[in-house]
Amino acid sequence: MTLVDLELKIRRYNPDVDPKPHWQTFKVQADPTDRVLDALHTVKWEQDGTLSFRRSCAHGVCGSDAMMINGANALACIELVHKAAGPKGGRITVEPIRGLPVIKDLVVDMEPFFAQYRSVLPYLVNNDEPGYTERLQSPEERARYEDTTKCILCAACTTSCPVFWGNSGYVGPAAIVNAHRFIFDSRDQAGDQRLDIVNQRSGVWRCRTAYSCTEACPRGIKVTQAIQEVKRAVFTDRV
């Protein structure tokens, strides 16, 4: 195991002392196969405990640590050092995701994001009495919406979207992904209501098909395609 030298250039902001955000560079050593998250931990645990960032699972399933790494949104726990800095080390820049208010360092206010999520009725609606067994659903029917069930609400997509940066009223890709998850679920009965919601001014028509969201999604969800499918459903009034 050979360690490489890294320069972590981090955008810092502490509301209690800093008038505005500034850059700070830390020198750490890391194994090339370490996660960028590990390097951030090295800074926090060994050099500067005031550095704040969210994280929990450390393997890409909880959605806590979306941040901008070298200018592109990613989860720090699945971005490896050799990919971010090269196999011999080098510089990695880390900033908070864009378009949500920065609270401290890499921590942004997630409330607006979750409010958008809640606005699309993100739950199964079915008013028929189901009885004592499961509702039937064929493997093909399930496959229709499987991709969008993978979402971990990390906000990487929404905060990579140029439309969202310009207009925080836009409901954003993540909320549309979660609307898609139910609109195309054969068991759901609130598709029309959801289509009305995403058909509003702040809804799907804001999307300019920039594909930034699809590139940003750490779960490999075909976000743009999901948005297109929802647009088509609004257009044809059919799911």
Next chain:
Amino acid sequence: MAVVKVHQHRYDAVIVGAGGAGLRAAIETAGKCRTAVLTKLYPTRSHTGAAQGGMCAALANVEDDSWEWHLFDTIKGGDYLVDQPAAEIMCREAVDAVIELEHFGLPFNRTPEGRIDQRRFGGHTRNHGEAPVRRACYSSDRTGHMILQTLYQQCVARDVTFFNEFQVLDVAFAEGRLAAVVAYELATGDLHVFNTKAAMFATGGFGKMFKVSSNAHTLTGDGPGLLYRRGIPMQDMEFFQFHPTGIYKLGILLSEAARGEGGILRNAGGERFMERYAPTVKDLAPRDMVSRAIQTEVLEGRGIGEAADAVYLDLTHLPPEQIDEKLPDITEFVRTYLGIEPKTAPIPIQPTAHYAMGGIPTNVSGEVVVDAAGTVFPGLYAAGECACVSVHGANRLGTNSLLDIVVFGKRGGAAMAAFSAAADLPPLPPGAADEVVQRIEAMKSGAGNEKVGAVRADLQAAMTGKAFVFRSEELLAGALEAVHELQARYEHVTIDDKGPTFNYDLTEALELGYLLDLAEASVVSARARTESRGAHFRTDHPTRDDEHWMRHTLAARQEDATVELSYKPVVTGAYLPMERKY
């Protein structure tokens, strides 16, 4: 000294934790009593979302099955330390629990007929051990993610009140019952005292006391830790599950579903060594046995890797479509972190600290019980991994935790709602937040030279080195000494961040305090148990001793900070202890 703002709230019920257990409880109390859910993470960040393989229920959708067989497997898997009536409730109610999740919208994988599909999992068998049975209901290899999302969705539908990023640090009792919960708000550094009739703890596991672990950074045992300091005993803390297949060095879990789908463990010689240890079920033996088998292979020189301290999980013979369809996430972890393609190369794995069988003692209604007589502590509830009902005994079977959190989250929520309806609001004890205020101030003004990261790393190394798969008096005595030294060092921890806003430096330091105390309780309990049962294996006492040890351990912290042990009998039932062979 900075002045800390203390806010006050009144609720009928408070739920601490928004993983599967807390969310299921919140669904149950919704509309019945005014409930606040306090969680240090956004609900969807909870580690339930990391669960992969499945949730067992004897639906018999794909082959013959019955809840009694499930019960038998659970008791045998738990090496007879299981309280049989509690396990019976869990296995019977499993069927309804799965159906209910489906009605809530959970996208289970389906059979061609459109029913919920099922697959094999370790220790689950047909007709009392004849052969593996397909009992695990699943959604690809992200079953926990789907459970967490589905339960959260149902909470959104019910407009449940969440206090996100509120970290609970203490409780207050009055008149012999629970009276308040004290939380620290991460965004502001303010404290909040929730005066409440009842509170349920659903804070998850504490696997971060070990170095190689499948647990999230945030699984630090805050709930059990703070109750333990308030005198609530901890049950069966010596039983911690080490899952056989963690990614080499990282500990990230590769679900048992990999073996359920046909994956095989191999040693350096390529031998399928589980054939020697469990001739009938082979690679699908319960976790404790497989982990010991792996460690034995390693100790006898048949390991792989730089230090010959791992073995291979081989999936290369599985059809690539099956891997993509049934195990997409875990194979992606292997590609990401090891740079290995599991379709063509075997995966280096080693046992990883995974699941706490022990925790806050409860009865089947989620009520916390504080002694061998089962005396209930009024208003105090626990459910999920932080609780010990005990349905898992000395070793939990795969898929039984997702089941446990849903079944007992619901039961606890229902019991708490009923209790709240009949109870009045207890008086708020004066100075309920004082201890927390002092603890935070002491941490911020500390002038010692110890760092959180270093003390925690040493704790993890000591526990993984001395209280892991194989234990002995010598190792455990060393572990205890190490923990005591670390507790002393902890007194000198200093943090860099003195501010109020998102001060994770502070919360990590407080979490470490709980981890140290729980590690002490675990090691003391383990040292006293001079037998081998389930996940607790003593090389100096290698056999099970039913005559002396068919009993649960209760570890209680005394005023002078020493640990006192007492015992309570296992609640037995129809199944008598027999030798555990697979």
